[in-house]
Amino acid sequence: MEFIWILFAFLCGLSAKLINLPPSIGYLLAGFILHFIGYDADDSLQTLADLGITLMLFTIGLKLNIKDLLKNEVWAGALGHTLIWIVTLVALIKLVAVIGVTQLTNLSIETTLLIAFALSFSSTVCIVKLLEEQGEMRSRHGKLSIGILVMQDVIAVIFLVAATGKIPSPWALSLLVFIPLKPLIKKIINQVGHGELIPLTGFFIAMGSYELFELLKIKGDLGALLAGMYLASHAKASEINKALMNFKDLFLIGFFLLIGFTALPTWEMLSIAAMLCLLLPFKFALFYLLLSALKIKARTAFLSSLALSNFSEFGLIVASLSVEYQWLSKEWLVILALSVSLSFILTNIIYRYSEQLFISKKLIFTRFERKKRLAEDTFVQPCNAPIVVVGMGRVGMGAYSALSKQVGSQVWGLDAERSKIDWLKSQGAQVFHGDGEDRDFWENINLVEIQLILIAVPKVQDAINITQQLKRVNFTGQIAAIARFDDERIELEAIGIDKVFNFYTEAGVGFAEESMAMIDTHQFTAEQTA
Template sequence: MEFTLLLIAFIFGFACKLINMPPLIGYLIAGFVLNALGYESNSTLDTIANLGITIMLFTIGLKLNIKDLAKSEICLGSVVHSSVWIALITAIFTAFIALSVPFFSGLSYEQAALIAFALSFSSTVCVVKILEESGENKTRHGKVAIGILVMQDIFAVLFLVVATGKIPSIYALLLFLLIPLVPFLRKLIEEVGHGELLPLCGLTFALGAYFLFDLVGIKGDLGALIMGVLLAPSSKSSELSKSLLTFKDLFLIGFFLTIGLSAMPTLEMTVIAILLALLLPLKYLMFFFVFTRAKLRVRTAYLSSLVMSNYSEFGLIVIAVAVSANMLSSDWLVIVAQAVSISFVVTSLFYRKSHQQYARLKDRLKRFQSSSVLKEDQHPCMSKAEVLVIGMGRVGKGAFSALTSSLGDTVWGMDADERRVKQLLEVSPNTIMGDGENIDFWESIDFSNIKLVLLALPSIDDSSNITAQLRNAEYTGKIAAIARYEDEVAPLLSSGVDKVFNFFTDAGLGFAEESISLLSERNASKNK
């Protein structure tokens, strides 16, 4: 049976990839197809799904700066959005009750508010998956979206504590003892090396935190998130997160399948689910209004709002708890599960073209931008730059160092990760923070002196998008990019990149050239 589940998940996931749709849409469809074929979820699949969510929250924590949650656009923004959404959607549901809409006609006002609360959450799984696939989890809009998600997860945990009446044990106070252990845990991560012990260490920490928090009556997923946050300052947190990526992606397939396997809907339920999905534009508009009022740049507000315009797996959990407590009919679990699935599809499809959409709409959207922007959103100055390296990971830093030694201060580096930029600024002042896919960024800075741009990015989609933004901003210099695989070279060249370096082939070539130079030096010394 497990093989059948994997086979059908692969078939539909691969089919979606062939038509340039995210594989997660295929996994959702596979779940409903399996349901129609008579398959049901089982304890093994549920365990896999839960593992996927736990590891995902742990990796989110590894990339999270706790100070970000205290920012007004995150803390206040999440509270305002949730409050206004619940009030407005409850009013709409009240109108549905008055009109005797099926499944609404028997609801009380309290039940309507409960469903509105469940729909107020955005999907951590869907949003993080989309941001990671597009390489935008560390961009300004990506960090805003993740910060809001963490706040919403906290709201959900608080609700579950109240709804289930499961008060944390007095022993929960002992969890504070983890804080003095953090330096030891970080040191342990740094000592395990780069092999198979690193992901094993990460799994141990994630699942161990889940077990500890669950043991004292606190939701275990919150424990995995907090453990990730505590370990985030480690120098190997980024490498640890990447080492868990495959495990997380595989286990999350189980989560998407369980949504489709949760129940078999009727036609009437599907119509109501579609009706709920039609409220998603309202969710987008409310996020956009909140973010622009918080003085975020309009592009950040647009992209954050768009990726957050979906319903959440936590909403399903809230509804499931309500059903088990006889607060709602079990029909609502099926309806909300369908609405969540539809919202995943909608977000995945619309976000794929989000940068192109913004380029077309930016002049109209900028009317909503605040006259003053936050300090961290002010665009930098790099008028003296002649060479710009975008993406300051291992490859980018290596290229930046090599070019700086030859060309001096005319070489600048740029990255969208604020933490990475702060670390690099301690070494070189010629490092700025910026999102290369941001057309507003290129239109607001002076890059007339830049003759060469190096795109040291792992995603060819990112490199292609940045190339398009540069050309749209009338950049006439040369663009070089890296490719990890041979089949990525042609798409990059067709997008406008002038030169593509195959990461592995050219690394070997560079290694050979350096080795030959050493041999030449040795022969020269002998001749002397």
């Protein structure tokens, strides 16, 4: 990558962060500025963007459960939205064309269908980055959004096969051999250890699956996603994901820059792109009504719909393909690039105020909520258990074990990952499935019974989100949390957490105390006195 790209990406990303916007908005701006002053994107930037998307889909797969995609709210929500959106938008475009907008009046029905289809998808890159920055990837609405995005990716693959005539190779059936080979592959990954081979293993599997699927004439990105899902149950899945996180974020900068290099717009193109963005509220409303009809709670449906209310980079792929086959004029490639960019910016800005927006209009949105809830959204609070450990990872499980030895059944654990809860229950732990970042969850349990909540989640943003929800429901007990760095400790204390433990400092203190207990310390006291 040329240094000038890095310079502009850094300056614009930092500027966005300083005004409390996600750096990705700055990267988008950097791409448009570089294009405006005369720079062109080369193959290396495209390679970086492809790497970023491939790693992102692979890491998404590492956190997905195939069963989640079979839920009605996921597949029916995605498919229902796509069909209704296309029919409605085609009718709307034809209606607006009567006004005399140049770019719309000459569109054939086939071209109109392509544009509507391109705009039906939501951006995987934008939403995943947004959820990560907000610490909501593991939340109920985060998982629902990701599930819908994956189903949209499946629809995208079907379209690409149909549009290009690129029929998968007969050898694609050989991929089934990986099912019986899974135990062997897991054993091989177990030998990787915990060092530099961990990220290399992630790269190898992600890129290897991409190339294998391309060789079999299947979309390579889908291969990376399925490879991640294939390994999601492995003990090292979380470790591989963490090792790839920074690489993925770095390479995705290339993707955001690349959007700005698509083309230079005219004022007419910009106005049409802005007009298309006026459709985003309709996209939100359609998602919300569908999810509500599928018995999703009001807050979950609201946050998922708001996150999904943008246009996808896949729209650019559809547009590029359509231009190549002369189904669409080159001007529409620019218009769609602008509308995608504008939707990214709008989503990132509006979503930051999602909680405030929902609270202010809660009475309106809850009118559409179904009385009968899904099993996943119901929770039975354990009686007479005043201590809660939120987040049953390594730190949370350690805290739970220590407390259960002292107070027995007076402590219970909470985690948003159902598979982890099922496993811990099989081990005899008193743990329950629930989303600590969901205000509805805390509103539906008896907080008077709870005296102490230990927040043992790995990301500081997750701890902030949970604490904010507890404050909103007027929790009066004590809250403790963990932090890795002093600035995180200060930030957590500032929002009202009663006790913040520095992860590394407390580990050192505990290590010293446990070690000193192994020897007679009286001799050291006597020597100091002498």
